[in-house]
Structures are given as structure tokens and as C-alpha cells.
Amino acid sequence: MRRDEGSVTVEAALGLAGLTVVTVLLVAGLMAMTSQLRCTDAAREAARLLARGQPGEAAAAVRKIGPPDARLAFERTGDEITAKVTAHPAANLLPAIHLDATAYAVAEPGTEVTDAPG
Template sequence: MALGTLVLVTAAAVAAVATVAAGVRCTDAARELARLAARGDADQGRIAAAALAPGGAETELRLGGQTVVATVRARPVGLLPLAVEGSSVAVTEAGVGAAPPGDAGGG
């Protein structure tokens, strides 16, 4: 009984750490996507976000006036119906053409 409880608690702790780490990776990926898209290089931003985000993450890039909003979502623990998300906003730099409108494509 004690061994089973220990295994369950350990598995829950590992899942919690994986979830927090995935959330941080999503935030980092969203930051890079927003930063590069605001500079006019959305394609490089998607490449960077895909490299930083957890496997199977989805990216979204939205243009709102003079800002770019990037969101990255992932499911860190396959068996649980839990998703984490990271978002970032960047101001479009002067002289940069408009970023592509809403893009719900995966990355």
C-alpha cells in the first residue's frame, strides 16, 4: 500500500513539473514569435516558436492595430485533458509591413 501511494505521488509530482515546464516553454515560444513578427519576420518567428515550444504545440498569430499577439498552446501530459498556454504581445516596429492576419496554423 505504501509503495503504491509513493508511486502515485511521484507520478503526480512529475506531471506537475512537466506541466509547469511546458507552460514556460509556451511563454518563451510566444515571446519569440511575437518579437520576430513585430519586426516583420513572422516566418522566422514560427520557426523559432516551433523549436522552443513543446512537441505538438499549436501557434496563433494575430494582428491588432499596431500590436502583434502570439499564443502558443500545448498538452504537456498526454493522458490528462489539460492544456497550457503562453501569450505575448509586441508593438509592431515602425516601417515594418503588416504582419499576416489571424493564423491558427500549428507550429
Template sequence: MSTPDRTGRSGGSREAGMVTAETAVVLPVLLLVLAGAVAAVVVVGAQLRCVDAAREGARAAARGEPAAVVHELAAQAAPDGATTDLGVGETVRVTVAATVAPLGPLPWRVEVTATATGVREPAAGGPP
């Protein structure tokens, strides 16, 4: 309980004003932290989808699937707008890259990539 001041009123309204001021200062900081956490989750999710897409493409290429099938399988697992690069030799290499907008309409973009390699199976024959 607050003690009365010289005018006989308690200091409760003064304390309520302090709480309001502190909330007004802290609230934007909390919103920035929340936006940063959401952006991090979006970027990590896109990175994991690129990893999955690269692995799926590398498996298909190692089996000897045609390049069109490899690109299609990778595109199904990749984030929207991702590009797939296929390198074939004794080993196959699939790279999936995507540009992500973690904060939606805000003009901040992050590039995520993932590469997977695999040894061509003997029954796969020549390049896909």
C-alpha cells in the same frame, strides 16, 4: 525484544507480517504520488516552453519580421506539436498552445497555452 507467547515463540514473526502488510498498502499510494509529481513537472515544463516561445515570437513580430519567421522562431522554442497564432495590429500578439501527455502513453492530455504581446517598433513598418 519481544516476549515469548504461550507456545514459547516470540512475537517477532507477527510484527514482520504487520510491516509487510503496511508496506503493501502504502506502496501503491507512494507510486501514485510519484506519478502525480512527475506529471506536474512535465506540464509545468511544457507551460514554460510555451511562455518562452510566445515571448520569442512577440519580439520577432514587434521587430517587423515576416510571419513565417515569427512562426519558425516560436516553433523552435515551443514543445513538439505546438501551434502558433499571430495577431498583428498596433500591437502584436503571439499565442502558443500545445497538448501535453504528462504520463506518457496513458490517455490523459493537458492543454497548455501562453500569450505574449508587444508594441510594434516604429521602424518595423507594416504588418509582418
């Protein structure tokens, strides 16, 4: 009996397991990158709408453009508006990663943003 019988099967099984882990990590990374881009787009759109005095529409835009669990927070200091969108990527597949994007805008003359986004 040869001592190396079955070693090819074991090596193939280990190789497939490693390939599966790498594939899952690549997919999770791609989802995180896509979610970051969506956060950035949502923050930019929210800042634009807040500058126009439309906080309700800004919150709706974040829900529509951002990742599924995206949250909007904003702050107004004088005429400067800061919109921040935060989210967790890949449906919490990578729980240690938190995404956020910030966008700035200058309020249009005569607009007031007093309502918190919904």
C-alpha cells in the same frame, strides 16, 4: 496461527503503490510546469519576431523553443501584435490540462505581417 500474519506485506504493498502514484503525479506536474515556461518563452520570442515582420521565423522559434506539440496563433490589430502559443503538457499524460501563453508586441514601423505561421 496468528491473525495478523502477512499484514506487514500488505501494508508495504499499499504504501509502495501510493508512493508510486504520488511520484508519477509529481513528475507530471513538473513536466507541466516546464512546458508552461517553454510556452511563455516561445510566445515572447514569436511576438518579437512577428513585430519585426518575420512570421516564418516566429513559427520556427515556436517549434524550437516550445513544447513538442506547441501551436502558434497571432493577431494584428493596428500596430499591436498578439502571439498565443498553446500546447498539451507531458505528452498528454495529463489530458485535462491545456497550456497557453500570450505575448504582446508593437510592430516596428513599416512591417507587415500577412503570412500565417507555418
